[in-house]
Amino acid sequence: MDDQDVIDIEEVESLDPGRVVIACTGSQGEPYSALSLMAAREHKWVKLAEGDTVVLSSSLIPGNEPSIHRVVDALYRSGADVYHMPADAVHASGHAAQEELRLLLSLVRPRWFVPIHGERRHLQHHARLAEEVGLPRERILICEDGDVIDVGRAVTKVDRVRAGMTFVDGLGIGDVGGEVLRDRRKLAGDGVVVVVVGVNMQTGEVVSGPDVVNRGFVHDGTSADILEEARKRVMLAFEESAEAHVTDPSALQQNVRRVLKRYFFDVTQRKPVILPVIMEV
Known part of the structure; x- marks a missing residue:
């Protein structure tokens, strides 16, 4: 191809669209690729219009189908004619047979x-x-x-040696393990419930609370009865622990988790992260 046939992208708008071919990234539906931006009408230099032709000369990589289909649909909405595999024979594999x-x-x-x-x-x-x-x-x-x-x-x-994907989290590189990621997925999926209780460590009796606070589990306004029942069950669990002379903070926390885990799953079919906070008095 002659150098005179290659132009800067800034010159596209000044030329006859019928004489311009744009080779760009985005055949797999990558979010910020040139083709995705064109499909979303957010590309700085290229605005697709009715009569334009888009050819995706690529195969669908398994797992990318939703992204690719989303881009193809957006291209059709722009009025362009779209040719892609497997509907059209527009791609030959780059891999040897x-x-x-x-x-x-x-x-x-x-x-x-x-x-x-x-x-x-x-x-x-x-x-x-x-x-x-x-x-x-x-x-x-x-x-x-x-x-x-x-x-x-x-x-x-x-x-x-260790190889593969490395998770970058803020300033940390590769320092977030699988356990932390599992906790984050659980928090994102079912939310967290924090139970704050003041306990007399001599007798095991409750002196303040229990206060039940949730984030991402249920709405306080519409599910107040669920949280109130949870508070009552925590109170009952502490009364039983006091009668059994159980004052170890770890045992008390485990009792709270056990009682609330069963109750929340029965009424919501969800398993939020439960964080008991025992304030020793």
């Missing part, structure tokens, strides 16, 4: 072979192709993310 891989292996004749790209099943089939064209099985290594390879006279796996 089996016979092409066999041909490449036969021409190169590698001493060692490490198949790359794809899921484990793809690597396994690629390794099998290499064996079929004559490579010894002991000179074929199937590796996965995190494997450390030593390349010398021989090619061997020597170590394994």
Whole structure:
């Protein structure tokens, strides 16, 4: 392509739309890609209109279907004609077929072979192709993310390091573990209930509260009866603990969790995070 045929995006509006082709990102429905912005009519330079043609020359990656369909629908709303797989044959895979891989292996004749790209099943089939064209099985290594390879006279796996997605949270990088993420998902799904109680640690009797505060579980105004019943059940649990001379804060907290967990699930079918706060008096 001649350099004179390549223009800056700022010049698009001044040219005949019928003579302009825009190659852009967004074939998988990425939220802030150029195509998504065009579909949402938020792109700075490109405004789609009736009569425009959009071609998504790509395959649907599993898991991206909702995002892609959302973008395609928005493109149709703009009046553009949209061509995409599988309805239209507008994409050819960029990945080699089996016979092409066999041909490449036969021409190169590698001493060692490490198949790359794809899921484990793809690597396994690629390794099998290499064996079929004559490579010894002991000179074929199937590796996965995190494997450390030593390349010398021989090619061997020597170590394994941590690899994969790293969660960035504020200033922390990779310091949030699975337990914290599970708690956050639970908080987001069912909310949190905080129970504050003042207890005489000599007798186990309640001297203040219990106060039941919730966030994201039920609406205080419309579900006041649920929270009031929860308060009564907590009070009853403390009275039973006092009669049994139970004054250990950890045991009292566990009793509160047990009583409220069962009650909340019975009346709402939800399991909020329950945080008892025992104020020792």
